[in-house]
Amino acid sequence: MSRTRRALVYGDVDLNLIDGSAVWAQSTVQALSAAGCEVRLVLKSPVRTGRLIDPLTRLPGVRIVRPAEERLVPGQHDRPLSPVQASALLARLDADEPCDLIVLRGRRLVTRVAADGGFDGRIWAYLTDVPQSAAEMTEEAREELTRIAQTSCRLLCQTEELRGFLETWVPEACGRCVLAPPAVPVPGSPPPERDRPHDPFRLVYTGKFAPRWNTLPMTRLPALLAERGIRAELHTVGDKIHDDPAHPDFLAAMTQALHGATPGVVHHGGQPREQAMRLAADCDLGLGWRDPALDASLELSTKVLEFGALGLPVVLNRTPAHEALLGTDYPLYVPGRARLADAADAVESAVRDPGARLLAADRCRAAAAHYTLERAAARWRAQLDRALPPAPAAVARRTRPLRVGVAGHDLKFLTRLLDHFRSLPGLDVRVDAWSALARHDAAESRELADWADVVVVEWCGPAAVWYSRHKRPGSRLVIRLHRFELDAEWPRQVDIDAVDQVICVSPYYRRRALASTGWPESKVVVVPNWVDADQLDRPKAPGARFRLGMIGIAPSRKRLDLGLDVLERLRARDRRWQLSVKSKPPWEYWWIWNKPEERAHYDDVLRRMQTSPLLEGAVVFDSFGPDVAGWLRRVGHVLSTSDDESFHLAPAEGMASAAVPALLPWPGADEIYDRRWIHDDPAAIAESIAELDDEKRWREAGELARTQVRDSFALDKVARTWTELLVGG
Template sequence: MSRVIRALVYGDVDLNLIDGSAVWAQSTVQALSLAGCETRLVLKSPVHTGRLTDPLAGLPGVSVIKPAEERLVPGQAGRPLSPVQASRLLTRLDGDEPCDLLVLRGRRIVGQVVADGHFDGRIWAYLTDIPQSAAAMTERARTELGRIAAASRLLLCQTEELRCFLETWVPQACGRSVLCPPAVPEPGFPLPDHDRTHDPLRLVYTGKFAPLWNTLPMTRLPALLAERGIRAELHTVGDKIHEDPGHPEFHQAMHRALHGFAPGVRHHGGRPREEAMRIAAGCDLGLGWRDPRLDASLELSTKVLEFGILGLPVVLNRTPAHEALLGPDYPLYVPGRAETEDAAEAVSRAARDPEARRLAADRCRAAASRYTLTAAAGRWRAHLDRVFPPAPAAVAHRSRPLRIGVAGHDLKFLTRLLDHFRALPGLDVRVDAWPALARHDQAASRDLADWADVVVVEWCGPAAVWYSRHKRRGSRLVIRLHRFELDAEWPHQVDIDAVDRVVCVSPYYARRTLEHTGWPADKVVTVPNWVDAEQLDRPKAPGARFRLGMIGIAPSRKRLDLGLDVLELLRAEDRRWRLSVKSKPPWEYWWIWNKPEERAHYEAILRRVQTSPLLEGAVVFDDFGADVPTWLRRVGHVLSTSDDESFHLAPAEGMASGAVPALLPWPGADEIYDRRWIHAGPRAMAEAIAGLGADGETWREAGETARSQVRRTYALDRVAAAWTDLLVSGRVSDG
């Protein structure tokens, strides 16, 4: 980062008690400090113990604000801050020393801060206390989360599964959701040799004590193991025992079990994090076993990471998340229905099978190595660098910001570029959003034309015509032309003498534009479409190898019929092949559906899907929406069967996701995409797809090649750099 970034951090958590949420606050501040941020942590509750806050005291750029002790909130006394109090305090602190980002944890506090409106666009929201199933995602919850997403700069998601779930249900989350998994500190002490176990066997659990975390049944394990001839003791660390209205007897029973009423239990109470790690490191086996009602959780098991970094194997439930983390053949999953007897069986195996214990320890250690504080700092630094790009050198000497005006009726292809321009120091950006292709507020457009140093008009349509005729002397005008405009009269109505640059998205359409208009060649340049490679780079779901994908099938020149040809050819040899289509239906575009030939095309396609034996049950039509990265996780091959395209973003997006592209040779395709992905016809396309092999390895290698190609040529940061150079200097760089 070229400048100091200032962060405020607040969580709806009590840092006197050691649990996952409190440890999150500590780890987040540590990682932000490592990433180079000046960070202020604001505490919710009065501090009674420095177990979590003392390690932060000496970190570079870190300060801990204690509202109760510093009497910052009238009437707080010894109570925790309410969401209303916290939001007001954060606003006041921001007024005293403005922050660049506000990192918040907890749905209630995020909702309150969003409602107050002071931090819109600066909120980095970390939400785990949200619905994590379709049944729980009510319309009210969706509306609330939509407001939160719209006001946030980023949504910090603990796992890929949580990010995808959120994007599927909350459209506003798409493009703003990034991964921010838990972080565990590397131990600052030598680790013991875990190849040999103690006698008695030492089990360990650290964290909060709650019914669904099976902490009370855990205290029965030493007795159950004794019945199996295994001497064992359970070591516990923590001081937060939940008061659960659904289990009114739990608190007292848990307290009794920890304090001498359960044989073989040694309770160490609440300890600083490093001391808790030392206690755990001196044990033989970690316990991450939970009630099966948590098996569907979309969160990552921090317990596995905490114990894994210490070289401990962990006993835990078999869940999709754990299988993704440790593998389906991990040897210490709790068998059966994960009852207490089942947990005792898993511990018995660990005690009696050194090879199983060693394999489990290796898996846990390898998993944890990806989630260290150092790795977390790298992730934070990458997020910060993207949100806060450095100022262009060419504007550093200016006495005022460079004024950029953006105009047009449909700015969907500019969204992330606009985010980038607004984040650049030295640029001031305003938008003239036309409500329709040829309808606008003339006074607002004239104000923008008079104000801007550079005007960018998206689409060479009526807006381009108007701005070319109302250009302010000394300003620059840039028009971006796609494809459909060449078939209309607008390019001939543009005053090309007033235009400084016409941007086309491909070399082929740059040539066509020159041939069609006769404009001066030095005014027409090529800057490709951008692909958000970071958002699209996600692990593939099981079965993706045999799923084709098409994005956008209207109008008929997109040639869904040829995509069906490819699918039929593949399914004639292997019935595992499927096709997913993500698109608005053609009848939602009135200008398409009003044409008889278009209707006939789609009626024939739908009839074919219903009647072809090879297509039966093999074609899925998915809702149109912004959740393309989530959708692409299920897709292994993206088809482009169009008659013509100006660029066709779908193959590039698929490539960024690790899918293999397959294109027909529409004009100009070979100047945008590698010719290895372009095939003479549907049969050649099907043969190439099938030729990637059934084992998946060749397909994965091809996908990695495709991903690398997109990152080198069309990644958002490269295209944004080219656009920035064009706006600032009038030249086009190569990104």
């Protein structure tokens, strides 16, 4: 049974003021507690109100650390902690009672904590205040985010769009980014149902008051609606008014609008979150209308979700994020350029058209159902189980950690397995990274061989030969063999008597290895490649059904030319078909580009793309990189047209993304993939793809493919098999 996980939570936010960032801190603690964690929430500012904090003190395993009241930071007095002070305090708290994870919000804060270095590998960084456009992503910002990614266990992203943006610009973020959308509590009692709206009609806004949130123009809505013959009130909840240097008159004007005699404005001040939701529930229409400058935001409004949980329709801007959440035909988008008169038009529509108001309420309610605290707790629980797994039973019984050495010149196929090994309690992992296929530091390798209880060698090449001849008595040696090694002499140079296990990734290559080496059958087993199904499971982008994808097109045996055959046949039927290729160009591989026959192959392929009328403008080459999960969102079908492969990860990764795979019958393919995805030739592939002639059929095929990958190659399953190999004996 695993021990209780301990979490430190700190946000560069003031929990005395109710806004989205403060609500995030409260929700995060609630979700972590529900996920079974012990949580210490460290406050930035002295406590002036318990509106957000008091509900947390009643949760199991939750402690509130109040630095000002407890005099934990000399000289703090009644001021908020700076990032430098907070980082030093968090390090002290961790030294007194070590945490398993530290959840942080605020870019300046996370940058400081990452620079101080005390929490490397334990940071779960919630990122919102980061560049969200190419223009904002300066080289300085990218370097800062790279450092954060390198020191973090996870990067918590509000939306899929933010996750994809970060992974595109910060390669180190790939594989670490997980979704952490806002969480809203389910109302304690069902919202009241009314046959008709109030008279006057009640508008409601809760949260911070800031220029770009249009909170000052909102206060003019009751008067503007009165001119249209509509009696209305605006109910506002909150006590955080921005003092914005770019708008020097805003603070005074906003304060006057809320506390003066503004016609139709009823201000309730700061309230506990539950009371704010009760006040909103007794209104008729929520306001989420903002300045169009925020339309490109990659974040999700907690306010919209809270209103939705109450069954309250919301007036808001038409943005890609809102269309994804509520649909393109949501009836209460602010029309035009989202000016005050446009917002009044949307409100008037809600007042005069009960059908539109009810449809909007249903859409908001359905959307909010995906963002409950219960779902947030389940997400946390799943992520923690993955990042902080319990010690294997065989390791837990040991008196010292199991020493695991990993060696090889190219460990790209082991990256996530290495992460898993390092996360396991009771394992001590070291890596001997060879600088080239046959080049290494012999002293470093010998030190690892003498130290390790078990050595895993990736690729059955020179490193496997070396470690088989320098194995320490009593240690175990595991070698993983891929395709290309079988065409060389290295497998026959390995001292197989010193090897405990040889891993092949497919049954076909196990048979080939046994036939070519004569190794004992008992020493050669099949463990498939892993697929990070959770990371690849992302919603498809619009138009994905008509896009083919190929990952890796070098060397020529990958047969891009046959992929073009498929594309031409499809475009002869429908010009919407496209092919995206994610790969390094062949000329970046010297060992490929030095061969005349390889150059000739790609010369023919490139000339064909330039001259074929059916291929004109239909092939896109995307940059090689680790952002495969984001790239696959745009791909509906993944091709595997190779002459031969040992496993071919590309169709499996595509399947995990719910893309439909299409393979040619390279040797052994039918022992890895379902025969329904394997076709005789490019014409048969094109015909099978064309038969998925509507969205429903395509999605059903994609869901079947996704289920198959999870059942066979999911990372957690493959990792368990590898763990058994390491700790077995």
